[in-house]
Amino acid sequence: MLFPILLLAVIGISIFAFMYVITNMEAKAMKKQGEIYFEAVAVILNADRDIYQARLALEEAHSGQITYSEAQATFDENAKxxxxxxxxxxxxxxxxxxxxxxxNDFYPLYEQWIARTKSVSSNIERNQQLIKQLDVLDVNFKKLRHMLDMAGESLRDHVHKSGNINQETLERYAEAVAEVLNADRDIYQARLVQQQIINGIGSYKDNVKLFEENALQAMTRFKSYTSLLKNEPNFTEPYKEFDTLFSDWFKDSGVFLESSSVADKTLEKDLFAQSDTFFSQIRDILDKAGEAVGQRAKESEQETLQEIESLQTIATIIIVIGFIIAFVIGFYIPVKITANVKNIARRIREISEGDGDLKARINSESKDELGDLAQEFDSFVERLQGIISIIQEKKTALGQTTSRLSEVSNSVNSLSDGLVGSSDSIVSAATEMNVANQQMAEVAQGTAHEATESSQAAQKGMGAVSNSKTAISELVNNIEAALSRASELEKSSGAIASVLEVIRGIAEQTNLLALNAAIEAARAGEHGRGFAVVADEVRQLATQTSESTNKIEGMISQLNGSVTDAFKAIENSRKSAGNTVESFDEVIHIFDLLSQSFYTVKDLSEQTANATQEQASVANDINENLIAMKDQTDGVGHASKEIRSQFNQLNQLYKELSAQVDRFKV
Incomplete structure (x- = not known):
């Protein structure tokens, strides 16, 4: 029965193994791609970069951008x-x-490239030495150039500054300037030929001949310049060292150009060309190496994919075959199991439907799990046969016990019914007494509560009266203050009236003075007209002041009358408030008496409530005990009924058990 499961497990393990192999192959391929091919491509690209850096170092040394030692170190490092x-x-x-x-040709080409490059390096070293020698020669060359420039400039400045030069002298000066400029050009041409020889441009012999021609032409032209100006020493004396400097420069240049280092410069191009040939060949090898790795990586990837596809095909075939075998076995085994199960079921049905014959057995001869099940079932039936035999023996004793139990149950039921009736009557009487006590206690508590509320109301009324008394007292104080203010106002009104009398007097005096001023202005005639206008204005102001004073005096008189009336009204209010305060004292005394009475009623009500509560508590305890006793009595009744019910059930079970046990044959 476990064979299909084991087969499926083998198939699953095989699938897992194939997946592991495929994954491992992919990992190895990726590792090979990353660690070998990718690294090889990176190495070739770096080698390609290095060979260019080595070649660039030679070019920089040849152009003089870096020294020979720096170039050689850079070249050696990158070539290595x-x-x-x-x-x-x-x-x-x-x-x-x-x-x-x-x-395979890389190493021979590399050796040839190194050998040719060493020759080029030697020429570069010699070239840098020649450049240094040429720099020494250029010291005198620059001095000669400077003299030629100064000679031409000084003569041109003299011509520009002198305005009375005759035609003959001017022509001579022009010819001398032309000679100096041509000499400057010739000496530059000679220097250019030197540089061409250093750079290996043109024929060596032709260049040497051209140098000598231009140098000698420069010397000849400068001598012509000095000859034209021989009568003017101020133009020739500053350049008396020209001949000596030129002779040294020309001599040293001849030695420099005749040296073997300079003569061999024509071979430098051939060495560079040969070195570049090997350089290009090595470069082609590096390019092909990178392309070969890339192509091989693609081929390896295709090979890996083909192997994986082959393994996947094999795995698919194995899986299909395994599933077919598992299906066939899975179909055969359930059929066999079903036949065995039906056989066992048939034997069990024969035992169960054969009038309880526990002597029958399955007796299966199968050696599989179902055979084991049948044997265990036969053992179970055998043990069940022993149990039923014992039950049949105990059945008679159980019947006698149930009969005696029925008689005891009937006696208990009769006693419990009488006890339940008596306990019900006692509990009802106790409950009615407890209800009466609770009602009395509630009435006493209600009286105490009403007394408390009345006392609180009296306290609130007494507080309100006290607050009113306080307010009236404050009102009396405010009235006293108002009387004081009214008295002060009356005095202030009198003071204002006195001030108004003074103002009225001042206004009358001002009016008289204005009248006198107008009279004096009239006497002054035309000169006093302006003063008369002012006097008239002053007089009008005095008149207005007098009128305003009269109005204010009338208003103050009215104010005095109003203050007097207010003073009388406030005095009457003060007297009434005093009488009200005395009445409030009597009301407060009455409220005190009322509050004391309420407290007395409250105390008596609370004492009554407490006594009633104690009585109710005692009655309640009695009632609880009676109820507990009733509950116990009810419990006895219920237990008696339950015993009767359980007996009836037990008797029924006994009958059923007896009927069932009697069916078995042991």
Whole structure:
């Protein structure tokens, strides 16, 4: 029965193994791609970069951008890296002989390139030495150039500054300037030829001949310049050292140009060309190496994919075959199991439907799990046969016990019914007495509560009266203050009236003075007209002041009358408030008596409530005990009924059990 499961497990393990193999192959391929091919491509690209850096160092040294020692160090370092990186490339691809054998020419080409480059390096070193020698020669060359410039400039300045030069002298000066300029051009041409010889441009012999021609022409033209100006020493004396400097420069230049280093400059181009030939060939090898690795990586990827597809096909075939075998076995085993189960079920049905014959057995001869089940069932029936035999023996004793139990149950039921009736009557009487006590206690509590509320109301009324008394007292104080203010106002009104009398007097005096001023202005005639206008204005102001004073006096008189009336009204209010305060004292005394009476009623009500509560508590305890006794009595009744019910059920079970046990044959 476990065979299909084991088969499926084997299939699952096989699938897992194939997946592991495929994954491992993919991982190895990726590792090979990353650690070998990718690294090989990176190494080749770095070698390509290094060979260019080595070539660039030579070019920079040749152009004088860096020194020979710097160029040589850079070249050696990068050339060594090219060699090392290509060796690493071959080591990475040691398992790829088809790739490595394509580049067997690398090392011979590399050696030839190094040898030619050393010759080029030697020429570059000599070239830098020649440049240094040429720099020494240029010291005198620059001095000669400076003299030629100064000679031409000084003569032109003299011509511009002198306005009375005759035609003959002017022509001579012009010819001398032309000679100096041509000499400057010739000496520059000679210097250019030197640079061409250093750079290996043109024929060496032709360049040497051209140098000598231009240098001698420059000397001849300067002598012509001094000859034209021989009568003017101020133009020739500053340049008396020209001949000596030129002779030294020309002599040293001849020695420099005749040296073997300069003569061999024509071979430098050939060496560079040969070195570049090997350089290009090595570059082609590096390019092909990178392309070969890329192509091999693609081929390896395709090979890995083909292997994976083959393994997947094999795995699919194995899985299909395994599932077919599992299906066949899975179909056969359930059929066999079903037949065995039906056989066992048939035997069990014969035992169960055979009038309880526990002597019958299945007696299966099967050796599988179902055979074990049948044997265990036969053992169970055998043990059940023993149990039923014992039950049949105990059945008679159980019947006698149930009969005696029925008689005891009937007696208990009769006693419990009488006890329940008596307890019900006692509990009812106790409950009625407890209800009466609770009602009395509630009435006493209600009386105490009403007395408390009345006392609180009296306290609130007494507080309100006290607050009113306080308010009236404050009102009396305010009235006293108002009387004081009214008295002060009356005095202030009198003071104001006195001030108004003074103002009225001043206004009358001002009016008289204005009248006198008008009279004096009239006497002054035309001169006093302006003063008369002012006097008239002053008089009008005095008149207005007098009128305003009269109005204010009338208003103050009215104010005095009003203050007097208010003073009388306030005095009457003060007397009434005093009488009200005395009445409030009597009301407060009455409220005190009322509050004391309420407190007395409250105390008596609380004492009554407490006594009633104690009585109710005692009655309640009695009632609870009676109820507990009734509950116990009810419990006895229920227990008696339950015993009767359980007996009836037990008797019924006894009958059923007897009927069932009698069915078995042991």
């Amino acid at each position: 890296q090219v060699y090392d990186r290509f060796s690493k490339y071959l080591a990475l691809l040691k398992d790829e002989p088809t790739i490595n054998k394509q580049f």
